[in-house]
Amino acid sequence: MQCTQTQPLFTDFADNTLGREELHALTDHLLGCPTCAQEWREFQQTLSLVHSLEAQAPPADLLPGIHLKLAKKGMLDRLWPLAEKLNFSLSIPAAAAIFTIAMLAGFLLKTSPMEQPGLFPSRPARISALRQGELLTPRRPPIAPKAMFAVSHNGGQQGGDLAPLPRTALATHLAPENDAPHLLSPDMHVILAGIDHASQVAFFQEMLQRNWYIHRINSSLFLVHLPQAELGDFHDLLGRHRFALMPAAAADASFGGGKSVLTAAIRFQ
Amino acid sequence: MPYQEAPELVRAFRQGDQQAFNRLVTLYQRKIYNLALGYVKQEDEAKDLAQDIFVTVFRQIDKLKDESKFGAWLYQLALNHCRNRYQKLRRRGFFSNQSLDDPEADLHLSSGATPEKDYERQNTALLVRKAIASLAPAEKEVILLRDLQELSYEEISEILALPMGTVKSKLNRARLALKNRLKHDGLAKT
Numbered sequence: 539m540q541c542t543q544t545q546p547l548f549t550d551f552a553d554n555t556l557g558r559e560e561l562h563a564l565t566d567h568l569l570g571c572p573t574c575a576q577e578w579r580e581f582q583q584t585l586s587l588v589h590s591l592e593a594q595a596p597p598a599d600l601l602p603g604i605h606l607k608l609a610k611k612g613m614l615d616r617l618w619p620l621a622e623k624l625n626f627s628l629s630i631p632a633a634a635a636i637f638t639i640a641m642l643a644g645f646l647l648k649t650s651p652m653e654q655p656g657l658f659p660s661r662p663a664r665i666s667a668l669r670q671g672e673l674l675t676p677r678r679p680p681i682a683p684k685a686m687f688a689v690s691h692n693g694g695q696q697g698g699d700l701a702p703l704p705r706t707a708l709a710t711h712l713a714p715e716n717d718a719p720h721l722l723s724p725d726m727h728v729i730l731a732g733i734d735h736a737s738q739v740a741f742f743q744e745m746l747q748r749n750w751y752i753h754r755i756n757s758s759l760f761l762v763h764l765p766q767a768e769l770g771d772f773h774d775l776l777g778r779h780r781f782a783l784m785p786a787a788a789a790d791a792s793f794g795g796g797k798s799v800l801t802a803a804i805r806f807q
Numbered sequence: 808m809p810y811q812e813a814p815e816l817v818r819a820f821r822q823g824d825q826q827a828f829n830r831l832v833t834l835y836q837r838k839i840y841n842l843a844l845g846y847v848k849q850e851d852e853a854k855d856l857a858q859d860i861f862v863t864v865f866r867q868i869d870k871l872k873d874e875s876k877f878g879a880w881l882y883q884l885a886l887n888h889c890r891n892r893y894q895k896l897r898r899r900g901f902f903s904n905q906s907l908d909d910p911e912a913d914l915h916l917s918s919g920a921t922p923e924k925d926y927e928r929q930n931t932a933l934l935v936r937k938a939i940a941s942l943a944p945a946e947k948e949v950i951l952l953r954d955l956q957e958l959s960y961e962e963i964s965e966i967l968a969l970p971m972g973t974v975k976s977k978l979n980r981a982r983l984a985l986k987n988r989l990k991h992d993g994l995a996k997t
Binding site for chain 2: 546548585608
């Protein structure tokens with residue numbers, strides 16, 4: 539065996555996968571060639587050094603970070619297939635015109651005193667859409683002048699901007715079930731105050747573990763769709779933080795009992 | 808072997824079980840994080856990269872045809888992410904800003920026999936990692952998969968879509984190149 543033939547066999551030699559003839563030829567050569575023997579020792583030492591490297595433990599917040607990224611991307615994920623399905627192309631002026639018309643129509647609908655129930659999906663359609671993961675445009679419900687807020691706080695550390703108000707069983711502005719336009723509004727509004735990043739991550743993780751749908755509107759506003767039957771769980775989660783909940787009736791686990799799915803708008807302060 | 812439960816977890820995840828996804832992440836996070844670290848050399852960047860890989864797993868799990876091939880599919884996906892991130896960071900000069908030449912970078916004292924021994928061991932590990940990082944991408948990849956991730960030749964062959972003989976010869980060349988680097992650094996000598 540020539541010196542040039544030895545090195546290509548080193549990995550097989552180290553793995554003990556050489557055939558008998560090659561093995562004998564190589565070992566005979568290494569016994570008689572100090573240069574190749576030195577190369578082989580250095581090769582072995584290299585393997586030893588590489589195999590002694592220890593794997594590093596992954597950071598503890600790797601999984602919560604994944605959940606957070608998924609929550610952030612959730613909205614885009616649901617919109618993108620819709621855009622792909624449309625599969626059309628528009629010139630820039632045409633797109634601008636459509637955008638303007640859509641904005642104008644939205645403004646007129648929003649400001650119209652006579653809302654058009656027929657333009658909005660019925661409640662079963664909405665729940666069905668939610669189950670299929672579609673994103674429904676949220677509309678803020680009008681807050682009645684006499685609306686009450688259910689407020690809780692953690693350990694008595696009440697912030698100045700969250701005045702403690704008594705809970706009440708009355709929902710003064712709750713939309714009736716047959717009021718179709720209001721079906722597009724969140725059923726509950728939640729303000730979470732003084733929550734740090736880690737607690738926010740844990741909060742989302744808990745919600746994702748319950749398979750509730752989360753849509754990110756912006757960095758501080760999220761929509762959460764949850765089964766009405768799990769409203770008690772939602773209260774438990776909120777109870778770990780300082781929060782304000784509206785309407786007050788939403789503090790009751792039977793709130794929205796006529797619905798399968800409830801929508802909560804959560805704002806972080 | 809904990810990885811044997813992966814196909815079952817993939818099935819459960821596809822049926823909507825969020826916990827199954829969490830379990831898959833827990834099962835593979837150490838390997839994927841270290842693979843990412845092998846490319847980007849910086850812990851925060853490696854964490855972000857590993858998270859992106861698992862986010863892609865979440866979103867593209869329906870593209871996996873055979874659940875029993877999850878491991879190979881995950882590695883293919885991870886390698887694509889790692890290659891792309893590496894190129895992106897390199898274009899931005901990320902690696903030239905890193906203090907790989909600083910032997911004290913990323914050294915942490917642990918409960919070794921003595922601080923001196925600890926320092927020496929970690930310094931050696933750092934130099935070996937630096938030598939691996941300096942290899943050509945294809946060489947580095949095969950070293951990471953075989954010698955650090957401890958995958959079998961069959962698995963690497965499947966992941967890289969190369970015949971097993973080619974994998975072995977590429978690995979041998981990569982190891983010889985690494986030996987020469989370490990020899991140059993004064994580490995591989997007898």
